[in-house]
Amino acid sequence: MIELYDIHKSFEGKPVLKGVSLKIAQGETLVILGRSGCGKSVTLKIILRLLKQDQGRIAIDGEDTTDYREEQMLPLRKKIGMLFQGAALFDSMNVKENVAYPLREHLKLSEEEIAQKVAQALSFVELSGSEQLMPSELSGGMKKRVALARAIVLEPRYMFYDEPTTGLDPLTSRKINELINKLKDEYKVGSIVVTHEIANAFMVADRFEVIKDGEILFSGTSNELKGSKLKFVQDFIKGGTIENASQ
Amino acid sequence: MKDYLINTAASTMEALYRFFAFHWEVAKRLVRPPYYPKLIWEQMDRVGVDSLPIVVLTSFFTGFVLAFQIGYALMRFGAKLYVGGIVSVSLVRELGPVLISLVFAGRVGAGITAELGSMQVSEQIDAMRALATDPIRKLVLTRFLAAVIMLPMLVVVGDLIGILGGMLVSVMNLGLTANFYRTSVVNSLVFNDLISGFIKPLVFGAMVSIVACYFGLNARGGTKGVGDAVTRTVVVSSVLVFLLDAFITKMLFLVGM
Numbered sequence: 001m002i003e004l005y006d007i008h009k010s011f012e013g014k015p016v017l018k019g020v021s022l023k024i025a026q027g028e029t030l031v032i033l034g035r036s037g038c039g040k041s042v043t044l045k046i047i048l049r050l051l052k053q054d055q056g057r058i059a060i061d062g063e064d065t066t067d068y069r070e071e072q073m074l075p076l077r078k079k080i081g082m083l084f085q086g087a088a089l090f091d092s093m094n095v096k097e098n099v100a101y102p103l104r105e106h107l108k109l110s111e112e113e114i115a116q117k118v119a120q121a122l123s124f125v126e127l128s129g130s131e132q133l134m135p136s137e138l139s140g141g142m143k144k145r146v147a148l149a150r151a152i153v154l155e156p157r158y159m160f161y162d163e164p165t166t167g168l169d170p171l172t173s174r175k176i177n178e179l180i181n182k183l184k185d186e187y188k189v190g191s192i193v194v195t196h197e198i199a200n201a202f203m204v205a206d207r208f209e210v211i212k213d214g215e216i217l218f219s220g221t222s223n224e225l226k227g228s229k230l231k232f233v234q235d236f237i238k239g240g241t242i243e244n245a246s247q
Numbered sequence: 248m249k250d251y252l253i254n255t256a257a258s259t260m261e262a263l264y265r266f267f268a269f270h271w272e273v274a275k276r277l278v279r280p281p282y283y284p285k286l287i288w289e290q291m292d293r294v295g296v297d298s299l300p301i302v303v304l305t306s307f308f309t310g311f312v313l314a315f316q317i318g319y320a321l322m323r324f325g326a327k328l329y330v331g332g333i334v335s336v337s338l339v340r341e342l343g344p345v346l347i348s349l350v351f352a353g354r355v356g357a358g359i360t361a362e363l364g365s366m367q368v369s370e371q372i373d374a375m376r377a378l379a380t381d382p383i384r385k386l387v388l389t390r391f392l393a394a395v396i397m398l399p400m401l402v403v404v405g406d407l408i409g410i411l412g413g414m415l416v417s418v419m420n421l422g423l424t425a426n427f428y429r430t431s432v433v434n435s436l437v438f439n440d441l442i443s444g445f446i447k448p449l450v451f452g453a454m455v456s457i458v459a460c461y462f463g464l465n466a467r468g469g470t471k472g473v474g475d476a477v478t479r480t481v482v483v484s485s486v487l488v489f490l491l492d493a494f495i496t497k498m499l500f501l502v503g504m
Contacts, residue, residue, distance in 0.1 A: 050373050070381070077379035088374035090366075102378045150378070 001025045002047060002158060002190065007056035009042055016042055017053075018214035026157055027188040029180065031201045033236070034211035040194040041085065043211075044160045047192075048080060049073045061157075078106060081151030085163040087143035089135040089150075095122070096131035099150045106154065121149035125179060141172035148179060152189075159183060161193040165200045177203040198237055269461050273391060276384045286389040294355045294390070295397030302405045305350050309342055310334060310409030314416035327421050331428040332435030334413035335406075339440050343406040344447035345492050348455065351398055352484035356459040359390055360480040363463025364473035372464065387460040391453065398452030399445055406444065439504040447495055454491060455484045 002024045009017040016039040024030045032040045045051040047058060049068060057066045060076050068076075089098050099118045103109055109117070122128050125145040135143060144164060151159065161180060165173035177200055183189045195201050201208070208225045210218040210233060218225065218233055225233060314334050321327045363386060366372050375382045410432055417423040459480045466476040 045373070048377055050376055074379045074381065077377055080377070082374070082377040084370045084374055086370055088370040090371055090374070091369075105378065105380050
């Protein structure tokens, strides 16, 4: 389980997170909804300690990582895969080398074993045969899928998705959502999905947390979200994306 | 006005603190593995071997022009015999290390900042950290070690080429023989000159790589931010080359070198 307690974070004096608490267990998908700039991506980065919170506690599988230094976080990060909003593929490496990167860093495998694991990961995301392509030759959806293959190749217990379908066409978005659900169903991965696209959120979520003005406004299941009387929540469900929700 | 000065001083102190804290992070990783030898080798090829053409050109024409200017000045005093000695000592002690390091800062430093800055703004550095690897060890330390190893070698090659350029002028325009020029070079250079000419590029290589990596990893704001970071690298590296050169020269003279 990953647990956040009372997380506060400001940038240049401007508060972004004001006391956010949440939990995610293995085998469930939590969707964090909110407007652009409300702190959704910051929450993911704080858990991974890519950013440091100003206040609050974090625990990963019972281990308090609140004050962990960078070198102490390295082993824990192997438990968590992250799909970045822009895919963040290493543009000097081809698809195979991108997916093989964590294998080469952390495991002592032969080239044949690496090639086999890369092929398995690419097959999972339905991109078999793309090993020699460079990131610049991939479409947006393909980049996301290669990045997903790279994130899962170490078989993490948790997955973080930062706007996984933003900027993608509906068919590709559906494919990404199917992969998110496949990871949960087949490998019992606990996932946090950060998005402002309500339709895609409903396709993957077991639970929702809605962030507004740095605080958790709503916490509950899909049905509870749909039945919520909160104007902000109702506005964005009707509007299709959280961007259309009123202040 | 008073608030402005206080704020400027505070932000300057904070920037200096972060800059020197970065030095400490690199230094900590120098003393224990892993070191990524394959990546260091690749970087040595990129920063060293690939810089040879521009170093050779710069050095040749530096020696060429230096011999001309010194030769014609010395001819007025009937002292052109000393051209070889003055060209070689000037190149080895000062002009070689400084000019080649400036070229290195412009070519290699800018390239490092552009590469790391692009990675930073496209979240590749965050991805590296999320994949449980240490970007300072993998990206910074490798470039630092490559620069410290290769810049002195580039300066040695550059000095030799520069001395050759001076020889060309001495033989073709100043009426000296190649043998005489060569003998005057060998007789003029002493061990302290070589030490001085080796210490400077060691320090400059370390400085240029650290500055370049620091500004690259702190680039913000997309392509404009990367461009600004590259400019800062070249300007700061160039200024530091001159500052450190003056400091090292003074120190070496104090210890009798």
